[in-house]
Amino acid sequence: MQPDIIAYGEPMVEFNQTGGAGSRNYLQGFGGDTSNAMIAAARQGAKAGYLTALGDDAYGRMFRDLWAAEKVDFSRVKTDPLAPTAVYFVTHDADGHHFSFFRKGSAASRYAPPDVPVDYVAGAKILHVSGISLAISDSACDAGFAAMEAARAAGVRVSIDTNLRLKLWPKTRARAILTEAIRLSDIALPSYDDIIAMGGPAEPDRIIDDMLEHGASIVALKMGAKGAIVADGARRVAVPPHPCKPVDATGAGDCFGGSFLARLAAGDDMVAAARYAGVAAALQTEGYGAVDPIPNAERVRAALNA
Numbered sequence: 001m002q003p004d005i006i007a008y009g010e011p012m013v014e015f016n017q018t019g020g021a022g023s024r025n026y027l028q029g030f031g032g033d034t035s036n037a038m039i040a041a042a043r044q045g046a047k048a049g050y051l052t053a054l055g056d057d058a059y060g061r062m063f064r065d066l067w068a069a070e071k072v073d074f075s076r077v078k079t080d081p082l083a084p085t086a087v088y089f090v091t092h093d094a095d096g097h098h099f100s101f102f103r104k105g106s107a108a109s110r111y112a113p114p115d116v117p118v119d120y121v122a123g124a125k126i127l128h129v130s131g132i133s134l135a136i137s138d139s140a141c142d143a144g145f146a147a148m149e150a151a152r153a154a155g156v157r158v159s160i161d162t163n164l165r166l167k168l169w170p171k172t173r174a175r176a177i178l179t180e181a182i183r184l185s186d187i188a189l190p191s192y193d194d195i196i197a198m199g200g201p202a203e204p205d206r207i208i209d210d211m212l213e214h215g216a217s218i219v220a221l222k223m224g225a226k227g228a229i230v231a232d233g234a235r236r237v238a239v240p241p242h243p244c245k246p247v248d249a250t251g252a253g254d255c256f257g258g259s260f261l262a263r264l265a266a267g268d269d270m271v272a273a274a275r276y277a278g279v280a281a282a283l284q285t286e287g288y289g290a291v292d293p294i295p296n297a298e299r300v301r302a303a304l305n306a
Contacts, residue, residue, distance in 0.1 A: 001047060001049070001073045001075075002047075002049075002120075002123045002124070003046075003047045003048050003049030003073050003123075003124055004046055004047045004048070004124060004125040004126065004265045005038065005041050005046050005047070005048050005049070005124060005125065005126045005127075005128060005258075005261050005262065005265055006038075006048070006049045006050070006051060006120065006121060006124045006126070006127050006128070007034035007035070007037055007038045007048070007049075007050055007051070007127075007128040007129070008034060008050075008051040008052065008116075008127070008128070008129050008133050008143070008144055008147050009032060009033060009034030009035065009051075009052060009108070009129065009130055009132060009133035010032050010034075010035075010052060010086060010103065010106065010108035010109065010132065010133065010136055010140070011030065011031070011032035011034075011035040011050075011052055011054070011063050011085070011086075011108070012030075012031045012032040012035075012085075012086045012087055012088050012101070012103065013028070013029075013030060013031070013059045013062065013063075013085060013086070013087045013088075014028070014029040014030055014031035014087070014088060014089075014090065014250075014289060014290055014291075015027070015028055015029075015087065015088070015089045015090070016029055016089075016090040016248070016250065016288050016289050016290075017089070017090060017091045017092050018288055020092065021091075021092060021093040021094070026089065027288055027289060029288075029289035029290060029291055029292055030062075030063065030066055030289075030290065030291045031088060031250070031251065031289075031290040031291070032086075032132075033130050033132050033133075033161065033163050033251075033253075033254045034050070034128060034129070034130050034132070034133055034161075034254075035050060035052075035063070035067075035072075036251045036254035036255065036258065036290045036291060036294070037128060037130075037161070037254045037255070037257045037258030037261070038050050038072050038128075038258060039066075039067075039070045039072060039258065039291055039294060040254065040255045040257070040258030040259050040262070040280065040284075040294045041258040041259065041261055041262040041265075042070050042071050042072050042262075043070070043294055043295065043296045043297065044258070044259050044262035044263065044276075044280070044296070044297045044300070045262065045266070045297050046258075046261070046262035046265055046266065047073070048071075048072045048073065048258075048262075049072065049073035049074070049075075049076070049120070049124070050067065050072055050073070050074050050077060051076055051077065051111075051116070051117070051120070051121075051147065052077055052078070052107075052108045052111065053077070053078040053079070053080045053083070053107040053108050053110060053111045053115070054077060054078070054079055054080070054085050054107050054108070055079075055080060055081075055083055055084040055085040055106070055107045056079050056080070056081040057084055057085055059084070059085035059087065060079065060085045060107070063085065064077070066291075076117045076120050078107070078111070078115060079107075080107035080110055082110075083105055083106055083107040083109075083110050084105070084106055084107065085106065085107060085108075086101070086102060086103035086106040086107075086108065086109075087102050087103075088100060088101045088102065088103070090248075090250055092248070096249070097248060097249060097250055101165075101167070103136065106136070108136060108140065109136045109137040109139075109140055110137070110139065110140075111139065111140050111143045112139040112140075112142065112143050113139075113142050113143050113146040115143060116143055116146045116147045116150060118150045121147055121150045121151050121154065121156065122150060122151070122153075122154035122156060123154075124151070124156050125156065125157065125265050126156065126157045126158075126159055126187070126261050126264070126265055127147060127148065127151040127156055127157070127158050127159065128158075128159040128160075128161070128257070128258075128261060129144045129147065129148060129158070129159070129160055129161075129181065130160065130161040130162070130163040131160075131161065131162045131163040131164050131165065131174065131177075131178055131181075131194070132163050132165055132168065134177050134178075134181060135165060135168035135169045135174065135177075136168060141177065144181075145180075145181075145184070148181065148184045148185075149184070152184060157186040157187060158184055158185045158186050158187070159185060159186070159187040159188075159189060159257070159261055160178070160181045160182055160184075160185040160187070160188055160189065160216075161189040161190075161191075161253070161254075161257050162178055162188075162189070162190045162191055162194040162195070163191070163194065163253070163254075164178075164191070164193075164194035164197055164198060166197065171197075171198055171199065174198060175198045175199070178198070179214060182211060182214045182215060182216055183214050183215040184215070185215065185216050186216060186217050186218065187216065187217070187218045187219075187220075187261070187264070188211045188216035188218070188219045188220070189219075189220050189222065189253075189256075189257045189260070190207060190211060190219070190221055190222065191221075191222045191224075191253055192204065192207070192221060192222065192223045192224070192226075193224070195207050204221055204223070204229055205236070207221055208221055208229060208231045208236065212231065212232075212233060217232055217233070218230070218231070218232050218264075218270050219231050219232070220256075220260055220270070220274055220277075222253050222256055224249075225241055226241060227239050227240045227241040227278060228256070228274055228277075228278055230270045230271055230273075230274040231270075232270060235270075235271070237271050237274070239271070239274045239275055239278050240278075241278065241282060242278050242279045242281075242282035242283075242303065243282070244282040244283060244285055244286055245286055246282075246285035246286060247285065247286060247287065247288060248285060248287065248288045248289065248293075249285050250288075250289060250290045251284065251289070251290030251291065251294070252281045252282075252284050252285050253281070254290065255277075255280050255281045255284040255294050256277045256278065256280065256281035257277070259273075259276060259277040259280040259281070259300070260273050260274060260276075260277035263276050263277065275304070276300060276304065279300050279303050279304050280294070280295055280300045282303075283295040283299060283300065283303060
């Protein structure tokens with residue numbers, strides 16, 4: 001299968017704390033921002049695919065089984081026999097959710113430009129990368145840019161989600177790399193909190209203006225519980241949050257991104273795509289984990305029409 005949307009990044013096995021702060025119970029699931037996004041896209045009916053490397057281990061095999069079940073194409077995913085598949089833990093307290101990552105030296109972090117299947121990228125409609133895709137190692141960053149350049153050369157739209165993790169790289173490097181990635185992108189999916197953390201402007205309109213000036217043609221600024229703002233050179237529309245009863249926000253931004261790209265690939269305009277994605281992300285927060293609570297298209301449409 002040639003996917004319409006391909007994402008590049010690092011999948012991670014997730015252990016998510018259940019039962020509240022101090023609990024010793026963890027639910028095993030799956031994560032990795034770009035993998036989450038492709039599962040969300042596939043559940044909305046898109047033809048989605050993934051690029052990465054996995055370890056030759058039980059967790060790598062679990063991901064292949066997951067993608068097969070979710071109808072995410074993994075035919076070009078590498079197996080690295082010398083490195084593990086990464087894992088992370090999510091804990092919860094009164095201040096929200098917190099991540100602990102165990103990813104140094106992972107198979108995905110060893111991915112390099114020669115590993116990028118140019119023909120596969122060139123056959124898509126959209127290539128999706130994230131700040132995490134570019135932060136996990138120098139070679140992974142170079143591979144991400146190689147994929148973006150291959151996409152642009154083939155007329156494939158490029159999507160970038162800032163998804164900032166300052167534990168992975170210094171703020172100055174993050175700002176420089178993400179600025180260049182936005183320059184190569186057509187679709188920017190920044191998080192308001194990420195922009196503030198990088199020292200960017202506090203005014204949403206200024207954030208959007210900067211993204212458009214740097215090269216993006218569509219910007220969907222994710223603002224958490226405040227909803228989103230979507231803009232291009234001609235329109236700027238606030239998308240209010242969909243009412244929900246959140247218990248875990250892990251992966252909500254990824255669900256928004258994957259759902260947004262799925263609807264763009266299906267032909268929706270940016271406003272309809274953002275409204276759809278906002279509902280999908282809200283519904284996703286009503287369960288624990290990054291993947292299991294992602295709603296399918298039938299549930300999203302029912303909520304939209306309620």
